[in-house]
Amino acid sequence: xxxxxxxxxxxxxxxxxxxxxxxxxxxxxxxxxxxxxxxxxxxxxxxxxxxxxxxxxxxxxxxxxxxxxxxxxxxxxxxxxxxxxxxxxxxxxxxxxxxxxxxxxxxxxxxxxxxxxxxxxxxxxxxxxxxxxxxxxxxxxxxxxxxxxxxxxxxxxxxx
Amino acid sequence: xxxxxxxxxxxxxxxxxxxxxxxxxxxxxxxxxxxxxxxxxxxxxxxxxxxxxxxxxxxxxxxxxxxxxxxxxxxxxxxxxxxxxxxxxxxxxxxxxxxxxxxxxxxxxxxxxxxxxxxxxxxxxxxxxxxxxxxxxxxxxxxxxxxxxxxxxxxxxxxxxxxxxxxxxxxxxxxxxxxxxxxxxxxxxxxxxxxxxxxxxxxxxxxxxxxxxxxxxxxxxxxxxxxxxxxxxxxxxxxxxxxxxxxxxxxxxxxxxxxxxxxxxxxxxxxxxxxxxxxxxxxxxxxxxxxxxxxxxxxxxxxxxxxxxxxxxxxxxxxxxxxxxxxxxxxxxxxxxxxxxxxxxxxxxxxxxxxxxxxxxxxxxxxxxxxxxxxxxxxxxxxxxxxxxxxxxxxxxxxxxxxxxxxxxxxxxxxxxxxxx
Ligand SMILES: Cc1cc2nc3c(=O)[nH]c(=O)nc-3n(C[C@H](O)[C@H](O)[C@H](O)COP(=O)(O)OP(=O)(O)OC[C@H]3O[C@@H](n4cnc5c(N)ncnc54)[C@H](O)[C@@H]3O)c2cc1C
Numbered sequence: 001x002x003x004x005x006x007x008x009x010x011x012x013x014x015x016x017x018x019x020x021x022x023x024x025x026x027x028x029x030x031x032x033x034x035x036x037x038x039x040x041x042x043x044x045x046x047x048x049x050x051x052x053x054x055x056x057x058x059x060x061x062x063x064x065x066x067x068x069x070x071x072x073x074x075x076x077x078x079x080x081x082x083x084x085x086x087x088x089x090x091x092x093x094x095x096x097x098x099x100x101x102x103x104x105x106x107x108x109x110x111x112x113x114x115x116x117x118x119x120x121x122x123x124x125x126x127x128x129x130x131x132x133x134x135x136x137x138x139x140x141x142x143x144x145x146x147x148x149x150x151x152x153x154x155x156x157x158x159x160x
Numbered sequence: 161x162x163x164x165x166x167x168x169x170x171x172x173x174x175x176x177x178x179x180x181x182x183x184x185x186x187x188x189x190x191x192x193x194x195x196x197x198x199x200x201x202x203x204x205x206x207x208x209x210x211x212x213x214x215x216x217x218x219x220x221x222x223x224x225x226x227x228x229x230x231x232x233x234x235x236x237x238x239x240x241x242x243x244x245x246x247x248x249x250x251x252x253x254x255x256x257x258x259x260x261x262x263x264x265x266x267x268x269x270x271x272x273x274x275x276x277x278x279x280x281x282x283x284x285x286x287x288x289x290x291x292x293x294x295x296x297x298x299x300x301x302x303x304x305x306x307x308x309x310x311x312x313x314x315x316x317x318x319x320x321x322x323x324x325x326x327x328x329x330x331x332x333x334x335x336x337x338x339x340x341x342x343x344x345x346x347x348x349x350x351x352x353x354x355x356x357x358x359x360x361x362x363x364x365x366x367x368x369x370x371x372x373x374x375x376x377x378x379x380x381x382x383x384x385x386x387x388x389x390x391x392x393x394x395x396x397x398x399x400x401x402x403x404x405x406x407x408x409x410x411x412x413x414x415x416x417x418x419x420x421x422x423x424x425x426x427x428x429x430x431x432x433x434x435x436x437x438x439x440x441x442x443x444x445x446x447x448x449x450x451x452x453x454x455x456x457x458x459x460x461x462x463x464x465x466x467x468x469x470x471x472x473x474x475x476x477x478x479x480x481x482x483x484x485x486x487x488x489x490x491x492x493x494x495x496x497x498x499x500x501x502x503x504x505x506x507x508x509x510x511x512x513x514x515x516x517x518x519x520x521x522x523x524x525x526x527x528x529x530x531x532x533x534x535x536x537x538x539x540x541x542x543x544x545x546x547x548x549x550x551x552x553x554x555x556x557x558x559x560x561x562x563x564x565x566x567x568x569x570x571x572x573x574x575x576x577x578x579x580x581x
Contacts, residue, residue: 100481103542
């Protein structure tokens, strides 16, 4: 299947992939609003690793064919779509971080915020929501946002 | 060909899904002594806390059995296996035939012979019904004594704490989570527990559960201290649930003994999950490692071999992710190195609730303990432990919060990031 592959020679650590990812996974799809106004603050599902100067690479989910995160997930929130993508079913996720422990790429993020939930004290209570977030390959787009945003073709959306 | 599975949890689902990859047609029967559609045991503490709801307890959706052509026999306990006649015997004496059998009966809570342990409001905490009963009476409960501060004890405490019930935990070891963490890491977790109002008593044990008639009203500790309570939860640990096969000829050591195809000493009888002792790839010993991911994997390997496949189990190692609110912890592999040749790298920032310890042997990563924000990329370490390749080239970077692929040799990084996995 087509996933996003990084090319470190072409990466200059500008982090526009992270900005694009945050915007794409925001409610407003507006970069500034996503950064400044939204609760929860959307998280980037790709991470630019860097040793300054000279070495950087953007790392995100590999959608592994034998995915350790799926096996580790006891809620079945982490699951595979028929098209091959590994996706978090967010309402099912309880934020136990088993997937974070299992993912050999370290690309699943702890997403934690105060929001309205159904805590023990009843509906509509402000509680701490915990869930895992990761690359979903931008289901609403033909080319993932990070790939499109990269000014230097350091990310490729292809099948290998 | 008739497949029969005793148990209806992680290992059973792994087996069903593997069998159906190889064999779409032959019937599968699942027997369970619980009444539920397959659900997730680790979720019971979230249910107790109110952090998940009944409809989210299920591990597979409601069509699972139908889609996989599985017949279910629920609410029936298996009391014996006749491996000569290839029959499983139920509590009502009914017999069910099989050609291939999988024993996936998991663990059963260990309750030591404490005086008063049979009183009515003394619970264990491993099943949906345990959580349900505790929830039902929780409005009338003000104070609970939890015996054992291991993984399951902590989960119970977290659930009780979330709904405002006062908890005292009594632990025999000097620290909480002593099987998953080291002293310094445990201290951080214990502090968070105490900040949340939990009373933690270590280096002590409950010698008697006292009460009026059938009802427990308190406990007595080894040092004679008395604690009043409305409920006791015994959470000392789980042991492989093998009682019903004692006479079957199936070999049991610490758990059911299996080969790398998850087959027991009796041909056609397989076992997987918390009930077995399987290979710990780091110590080369066979031992029960009662965690969800390994139960699923072993079930899957058993199912594959039952239906003509040839997958083998390459071993696993203990790992767990446990969060007491404010203190997420991840523990991987060997965390209490004994003997020669181990090296530990440690970064202790207890003040801010962060701790990271890396354990190396023969240039290979064999264990790690992470508390606080250091859990974030823990999986990279899990991957390195699984691979058992030398880490010497980037050893000095392993403790960094942002340790990652850029610190690894270029070839290794490209192999990982630029190829399909
Ligand atoms: C509170 C709690 C929290 C946990 N948290 C985590 C966690 O965070 N991460 C993690 O990795 N693991 C966790 N675990 C462990 C995890 O739940 C187990 O490793 C996993 O459930 C093992 O699956 P299994 O299929 O081997 O057996 P089990 O889940 O134990 O299931 C056994 C099945 O066999 C059936 N059965 C047993 N005996 C009989 C009989 N005689 N007749 C008929 N049916 C029988 C039972 O009804 C059940 O369906 C937790 C466990 C508990 C209790």
